[in-house]
Amino acid sequence: MALLEIQALRRRIGGNEVLAGIDLDVEAGEVLALIGRSGSGKSSLLRCIGGLDTADGGRIVVDGIGIGDAARKRDLRERIGMVFQSFNLFPHLSVEGNVTLALRKVRGMAKAEAREIAHAMLEKVGIADKAGAYPRALSGGQMQRVAIARSLALQPRLLLLDEVTSALDPEMVREVQNVLTLLAAEGVTMILVTHEIDFARAASRRVAFLHKGRIGEIGPTKQVLDTPATAELREFLGFRL
Amino acid sequence: MFREFAWLDVISLLRAAQWTILLSLFAFVAGGLVGLAVALARVSRIAALRYAMIGYINLLQGTPFLIQLLVIYFGLTFVGIRLDAWSSAAIALTLYTSAFLGEIWRGCIEGVPTTQWEAAEVLGLSHFQKYLYVILPQALLVSLPATVGFLVQIVKATSLLSVIGFAEIMRIAQTINNVTFQPFIVYGICAVLYFLICLPLSRFSVYLERRLHGVA
Ligand SMILES: Nc1ncnc2c1ncn2[C@@H]1O[C@H](COP(=O)(O)OP(=O)(O)OP(=O)(O)O)[C@@H](O)[C@H]1O
C-alpha cells in the first residue's frame, strides 16, 4: 500500500473544476515533483492533501487513514507536514518558539525535550545559531529553513511543499534547495510543487505534470522531463514543437 | 453663603481624581474582559452569536454613554430593578467599554492573515490553541495603540458619572463651584486634572503606534 493514495479527486471553485479527477499514489520514501502552469491546480491539490481545502469528490488516504475521517483527524494531522511559499512563521514567537509550539502544545512535551528536538532540527537546516532570533530579523532563506524545521520537528510521514523557494532571492534559493536535497536523501517522503525544472530533476524521483486540473503526465523524472509525451508538457518545458 | 476658593478644594479635587482613575481602571479591566468575549463572539463560527454581537455593539456605540447610564440608573426602576449608583456605574462602564474594545479587537483578530491560521492548522493546534497561542497574541499586539487610545475616552466618559452622584472630579467640582462660584478656577483645575491623566495615555498610545510600525 502506498503512503498516499488519491482516487478521482475533484474540487470545484465557483463552477470551475480546479481539480478534475486526480489519481495519484506516492510511495513512502519517494520524492514527487509537481509541475504545471499557473492555475493548473498544484496548490489546490496540495491543500486538499493537507486538509486545508475540502474536496468535492474522490478519496485521499494517507498511511491508511482517509481524509475526512473525523475520528482520526488528529492521527492524520500528525502524519502530514506542510510548508508554504510565504513561510508563515509566527511573528510574535522566536525561531525556537516557532519550532517548539506544536511539540509542547500538541504533543505535550516538556520544555526541555521540545527545545532539544528544536535544536536538532535547526541544526539540520543549518540555522541553529538563530534559535533566539525573531522571524523579522531573518532573511527569506533563513525563514523558510525555520519553517521547514518547524514542520520536520513533528516527524511527518509526508511533507508537502508548495513553491517554497518562489519568494526567495536567487542566492537563497540554493540554501533551501540544499536542505530539501538532504531530506530527500534521508528518505523523507515529499511532494514538492516547483517551477524550477532543474531542481525537480535533481531532487525528485518522479514528476507529475498537472494540466487543467488533471495529471497530464507522470513518470520517472528523467523520462518525463527528457521525453515528454504530450504537446502541453513539451510546450511547458520550452521544447521546440 | 459664598466662600473663597481654597487650597482645601484642590485637595478635594485631587481626591476625586483618585475616583476618576479608579473608575477608569475598573471600566478598562471589566470592559476588557467582556470586550474580549464580545470580540471572540463577533468572529465566532456560530452565526447567531455573530449577529447578536453586531446588535450589541451597534446599540452601545450608537447611543450616548450618558443615555445608557441614565437608562440603567433610572430607567430600570420602571421594570422593578433598583440599582445603586455603584452598580449602575459598573454596569454602564462595562457595557460601554466592552462594545468599543470588542470592536477594536475584532478588527485586529480579523486582521491576522488567514495564512497564520493555516500554519497553525497544519501543526495540529486545536481551534482554541490557535486563538490562544497564535491569533490573539498578534491581534492584541496590533491593537495596543488603539486600546490605550480608547482608555482616554473612558477617562473622559467617567465625568458623566457625576449625574448619578459619583464623587469623581466633575461631581466635586460642581459642589465646590456651588459654594465658591468661581467656575473659571474650579473647572480650569478640572480640565488640568483630566489633561494630566489623559496626556500620558495618549502619548503612550502614539509611542506604541510608532514602535509597532517600527518593528512590523
Ligand atoms: N480561493 C479561490 N477562489 C477562486 N478561485 C480559486 C481560488 N483558489 C484557486 N482558485 C483557482 O483554482 C485554479 C487552480 O489554482 P491553484 O492555486 O491550485 O493553481 P497553481 O497550479 O497552484 O498555480 P500557481 O502556479 O500560480 O501557484 C486557478 O484557476 C485559480 O484561479
Ligand SMILES: [Mg+2]
Ligand atoms: Mg500555487
